[in-house]
Amino acid sequence: MRLFIFTNRDLASNYNLNLLLPHIAPLFDIRVFISDKVGKPNSPPPPADLQWLKFFEQELPNQVLFPEWEQLQRPLKGQLMSFGELARQYGIEIVSWNDVKSEESLAFFRAEAPDLVLSVRYGKIFPNAFLSIPRYGVINLHSGLLPNYRGVLAVMRALDHGDETVHATLHYIEDNSIDTGGVIGWGSLPVQRDKSLFWHILNLYPACTSLLVKTLSDIRQGQIPERQPQSDLGAAYFTFPTEAELQTFKAKGWSIVQTGEYQTFIRQYLRPSAEGQ
Numbered sequence: 389m390r391l392f393i394f395t396n397r398d399l400a401s402n403y404n405l406n407l408l409l410p411h412i413a414p415l416f417d418i419r420v421f422i423s424d425k426v427g428k429p430n431s432p433p434p435p436a437d438l439q440w441l442k443f444f445e446q447e448l449p450n451q452v453l454f455p456e457w458e459q460l461q462r463p464l465k466g467q468l469m470s471f472g473e474l475a476r477q478y479g480i481e482i483v484s485w486n487d488v489k490s491e492e493s494l495a496f497f498r499a500e501a502p503d504l505v506l507s508v509r510y511g512k513i514f515p516n517a518f519l520s521i522p523r524y525g526v527i528n529l530h531s532g533l534l535p536n537y538r539g540v541l542a543v544m545r546a547l548d549h550g551d552e553t554v555h556a557t558l559h560y561i562e563d564n565s566i567d568t569g570g571v572i573g574w575g576s577l578p579v580q581r582d583k584s585l586f587w588h589i590l591n592l593y594p595a596c597t598s599l600l601v602k603t604l605s606d607i608r609q610g611q612i613p614e615r616q617p618q619s620d621l622g623a624a625y626f627t628f629p630t631e632a633e634l635q636t637f638k639a640k641g642w643s644i645v646q647t648g649e650y651q652t653f654i655r656q657y658l659r660p661s662a663e664g665q
Contacts, residue, residue: 389608391416392502392522394510396423397471397484398445401509402454404529404593406468411601413478415608419502421485422471423511426540435631437644441586444645457657468657489515497521504607506600507561516564524607526561527572529600531592534559535623538567543589545626548637552579556592558599560615566625570615573599584643590653 391412395401405420412418425446433439454470464477475482487493494517502521507514507528519526532542533555546554555576560569575596577588603613629637638644 389416389503390501391418391604392497392500392505393418393420394423394485394488394505394507395420396426396509396511397450398509399449400445400531400589400593402449402471402474403468403590404508404596405471405474407593407597408600409474409478409480411597412604413480415605418478418480419500420471420475420480420482421510422482423486424484426509426511434628435634437631437634437638438628441644444586444650453654453657467659470657486512488512488518494518494521504604506604513564513566514561519561519563524612527603528559528561528567528569529596530557530559530567531589532567533557533574534567534571535618535620537626538624539626540628542626543592544585544629544637547579547585547588547642548633548640553577554579554588554592556596558596558603559618568618570617572603572613572615575599581641584646584649585637586645587649587653 393405395405401422409418434442449470454472457470458472462473464473469477471482474480485493488497489512494515497518498521504524505522505526507526509529509531514526530538530542532538532546533551534557537545543554553576555574557567557574558572559567560572562569575592577592577595579588583591606613634644
């Protein structure tokens, strides 16, 4: 079965692939397509706190850490891997792909004929013409509780609202609206007040691995998961937070990124997991 994974060129997406591929690479013919950013091109510069988040989430790993490790051709002994190292380790193609709407892109994917598409943090909206291509549909892992937190940075909204647990929702993409399709299941993570926003975003993914693996494996075996329609009751959509919203968030005691947490996380790329991630 051909599984196409659409994700984003950031640290959380890379972490999710590291968690997922050991379980599903033997089961599927996999290709990975990566967007280079989330949102529209030529958007105005984000607030300083979001630029700070982007530095740790995208710029530092993609421009410094990952290229350095890939150039070293280091032996892979159980540690987390860069995108290039994952491609080498599992023998899969991982390519940048920022356009899913053009006729050329649609023709390409029709010709490639994926059986199933998984989207995790992909930065572009799939048009209806794309959604009809895979015979088992398109499923998406959204980093927020649906329908309460549709849109961008849902984890921040949950923390800001005082939720005691943050969630990710696995759901079908049924049309080109955002985060509205039928729900397959949820992963959850208890909130820790002393941890940063970025820590909560990253640590949601281990909580979702078993749900993703089971869903993909079931579909491979012809067991189509039930979908629970979303209610509009309590539904809310959020765009990128404003400077004022970020300041309010921090005034409640939350941090965006903590460098000590980040260093601890990055060490998982430098040594095997058995040595104390």
